[in-house]
Amino acid sequence: MYNLKYKGDGNMRKLAALISVFMVFSGIAGCGRTKTTDIKDISSKPNTADNVQKNSAAENPVYPKGVAFEDYDGRALLMKENKLEDSFLDALKKFTYKSTSEILKNKTKNITYSPVSLYMALSLAGTGAGGSTQKEIFSALEAGNNKADYLSNENSKLFRLLYSDNEIGKLKIANSVWLDKDINFKKSFLDTAVKDFYSSVYNVDFKDKGSSKQISDWISKNTNDALSPQISLDKNQIMSIINTIYYKDQWMDKFDxxxxxxxxxxxxxxxxxxxxxxxxxxxxxxxxxxxxxxxxxxxxxxxxxxxxxxxxxxxxxxxxxxxxxxxxxxxxxxxxxxxxxxxxxxxFSYGSSLDLKEALNNLGIKEAFKNNADFSGVTDGKAFISNAKQESHIAIDEKGVxxxxxxxxxxxxxxxxxxxxxxxxxxxxxxxxxxxxxxxxxxxxxxxxxxxx
CATH class of the missing domain: 2.30.39.10 (Alpha-1-antitrypsin, domain 1)
Known part of the structure; x- marks a missing residue:
């Protein structure tokens, strides 16, 4: 789907890791398409019933404030206010272990995988699924006995707990949802994406080459210009969910x-x-x-x-x-x-690319990739996941502050x-x-x- 080029810092003074998950939804030609002339930003609309809204420019979430490095009280308060349920922590661990075992097996080249990044992207997709499609996704996420609201709320707390941007290091997570401008999408799904998953929402023309650059620029911006992606879009594509994680930190004790x-x-x-x-x-x-x-x-x-x-x-x-x-x-x-x-x-300093479709199939997510998938919480038209990829770069050296x-x-x-x-x-x-x-x-x-x- 796309290749990522790393624009490294020649004077690296950190451990840096970069991840981008790209999940592509395709539709059946002619289903759910309408001519749109007056496109509006969902941020201007009240949180009412499940009516359809359109957005042209990005709907940008309000990100958590980064806690200063030496603000121990602020960090303690953040943890207290965003305490995760034990059942969610257990689910995240189980998903991490089983997906790692599946994705990293039989690899002969260097590889990096982010279970948290994939978990967030799948959780967002799952909140818009229904019936057996949602059941498969939630089961893979070890959240089979829970409802979409529970998963959204726990992911929201996880986002706030992980998000960090201070004078020493960064752990910046960003989500975005890219929508075909001629498709009707459910407002409830977009509200969840923005409010619980801190997603930016864009309305684009996937047939326009300029959309590739727009997505590429967004990924570059949210990885501090460290990843420079070259993206190709599918003509049947109706939506993309993208999660990026940009991480850098310094050794407690630097190497000489x-x-x-x-x-x-x-x-x-x-x-x-x-x-x-x-x-x-x-x-x-x-x-x-x-x-x-x-x-x-x-x-x-x-x-x-x-x-x-x-x-x-x-x-x-x-x-x-x-x-x-x-x-x-x-x-x-x-x-x-x-x-x-x-x-x-x-x-070492290397990048890796993972096509996740087979691994997700092996983890039990099968119906979501078929034409009969149920994403009725996303759109009334036919939609299914056509591709899921994760790209990354990681580098370490001996330097630090x-x-x-x-x-x-x-x-x-x-x-x-x-x-x-x-x-x-x-x-x-x-x-x-x-x-x-x-x-x-x-x-x-x-x-x-x-x-x-």
């Missing part, structure tokens, strides 16, 4: 650039390549010695973390991710111990009488996960070749 040295990385096929490795040793740090792997996380300044999972020699990544239950053990970080941890991490306000992790604990030790020498294919404050997994990926971009 002088310690970065070239070394050997061993590819899956047995070949060897040379690449730059960042090096750091912690006298006391937590790690996990799991069944077939060792893992340890590095803290980020906005209370998130990046977890690195190194398979034991002779253990494949596929075997560690072969089931949702195994994925859960990898990412839950249960049973950690303290000891000396040696990190040797290759610098050095500040006296932060305490080095290596002084944060006490070693056991018998010194434990873990060597996180990531010189062969490994798994990573980036977690937000609260432990929700934003990104998960596999680095098969750190020099591949």
């Amino acid at each position: 650039e002088k310690a970065t040295k070239p070394d050997t990385f061993y590819l899956k096929n047995g070949q060897e390549i040379k690449c730059d490795f960042m090096n750091s040793t912690y006298a006391v740090h937590s790690f996990i010695r799991g069944e077939g792997y060792t893992s340890s996380a590095l803290s980020l300044k906005n209370n998130g973390s990046m977890l690195f999972i190194l398979p034991d020699k002779g253990v494949s990544i596929d075997s560690l991710l072969q089931s949702p239950e195994k994925a859960a053990k990898l990412f839950d970080e249960q049973g950690s111990i303290n000891g000396k941890v040696i990190f040797q991490i290759p610098k 050095e500040a006296a306000a932060f305490t080095r992790i290596e002084y944060g604990g006490s070693a056991r009488p018998k010194q434990e030790k873990a060597e996180m020498i990531l010189n062969r294919p490994f798994i990573f996960a980036i977690k937000a404050n609260g432990g929700n997994i934003l990104f998960v990926g596999i680095v098969n070749n750190p020099k591949e971009n």
Whole structure:
């Protein structure tokens, strides 16, 4: 559907990850189309019954205010006012594990996937579905026993909890809904998109090449110009749902650039390549010695973390991710111990593209892709999902802002009488996960070749 080009920062001082989900809805020719001459912005209309409204310019949501980095009271209040239901957190975790197991299997190239981004996009689509179509989507989202209002409300709270824009880092989430200008859409769906999912709403002509540029510009703007997409549109397309996540943060403890040295990385096929490795040793740090792997996380300044999972020699990544239950053990970080941890991490910067249709089918979302799909909450005409893609870019390096306000992790604990030790020498294919404050997994990926971009 589209290719994303990364416009990187040559002087990167952060960990950066970028995601864009593109979900395309197509219609049956002639169904639900009307000639529109007077197009109005839905923001000027009251929240009344399920009448049809049209909008030409964007209906822009009011985004949450970013909490300042040192505003601890503000952060505590934000968490108190947006407490997520335990059932929703459990559903999000289950979706993360089963979708990660499905999407990351049998991958030979570098890959990054955002379960949160896909969850939000599917949730919005699901609120506009009906009958068995909605049932399949909600079941895949582990929300089968809940109603659309519940899912909308929890996603709204999740958005506010995750959204962050301060002097240290950013976690900027943006949603948009793009509507065919000649199709009647339900106002209730658009209201939900704007109010609960913080979506911008646009009315465009999908046959006009200028619409491709408009969508591309929106994605670029909402990823701080880091992604430059080239988009092709389908003539039968009637709606697109787009979710972007732009994330950057700084290591709690920066790597010393002088310690970065070239070394050997061993590819899956047995070949060897040379690449730059960042090096750091912690006298006391937590790690996990799991069944077939060792893992340890590095803290980020906005209370998130990046977890690195190194398979034991002779253990494949596929075997560690072969089931949702195994994925859960990898990412839950249960049973950690303290000891000396040696990190040797290759610098990497790469993009990846995922066609999600087959994976979503395997997760049980099938009817939504068929001509008989029920999206009656979106439009009275025939509509179905014709494509779902996720594009991403991630980059890490050793730099960060050095500040006296932060305490080095290596002084944060006490070693056991018998010194434990873990060597996180990531010189062969490994798994990573980036977690937000609260432990929700934003990104998960596999680095098969750190020099591949």
